[in-house]
Amino acid sequence: MTRQELFDQIQRKRSYLCIGLDTDIKKIPPHLLQLEDPIFEFNRQIIEATSDLCVAYKPNIAFYEAHGPKGWVSLARTLEVIPKDIFTIADAKRGDIGNTSELYARAFFDQLTFDSLTVAPYMGVDSVTPFLQFPNKWVILLALTSNPGHDDFQMLSVVSEGKSYFMFEKVIQNSQAWATADNMMYVIGATRHDYIERVREIAPDHFLLVPGVGAQGGDLGEVSRYGMNKQCGLLVNSARQIIYASQGEDFAEKARAAALAVQQEMDRYLNEYLPR
Ligand SMILES: O=c1ccn([C@@H]2O[C@H](COP(=O)(O)O)[C@@H](O)[C@H]2O)c(=O)[nH]1
16 A cells, blocks of 8 residues: 555545554453354454544454464454455564565565564664565554663664764664655654654654554544644554453444544544644
8 A cells, every 4th residue: 555545545534543453362252252263253343343433454463373373364364354445554573684574574465465564673674675675565663662661772872973862763764764655654652752753853754653542541642743744644553442442242333432532533633733
């Protein structure tokens, strides 16, 4: 999917919501557990109930691979029922030496046909470029993550040409030589919305994938105020708050209500902050 197609969808749906399909077998409503593929059935109903309110779905791969081959089947079946105009993100946080990254890329872009993949930047340029060889596919590079441990490395000071930067700022700056705003996005945790203005100084045009609203307590209003660019430039992810809004038979209906509340808030921010 191209950047323009993503923006068109945002404008059409008045939403920049990405729903996280972090489907935990322990949290699936009990009435689904007797089915042959409860994870797929849960996802199918969530997608059917919310696809007009969001622009992206992000299955976190851990929730699937933990089940072995069956989990990969549930994931592939889930991808098949996501409407084709919706952006898909494999949250797998991959990245390795070049020939291995190339195979990860083939797994997620050719075999599974995701639009994008989260990638860790720690191993540097040759670990990331193999993912960038696929037309209309995206790398979403971890920059400033939402977890408390982001302080350990991402906030370390790096001195470059006499100026001091945070490590995450150097990740964003240096990686712009590897790709463009048409095939790279950055992960910036909603819990660090105080740095989004700084991110926008370094990467004014790139889309940011922003996890951490909802269950992790990030502030959607602040993220939108400081993060929105002329093509919106934000995909704000929420998983648990939406998909587990109810663990009863009404789970899909309640997930829709939770997604609708976020979409309506996003509509207001689009009116307020999207530069015309
Ligand atoms: O910095 C990061 C990077 C990825 N994630 C992932 O996003 C979702 C968040 O789920 P919630 O239930 O909405 O908290 C999950 O898959 C994480 O692995 C992140 O939270 N922070």
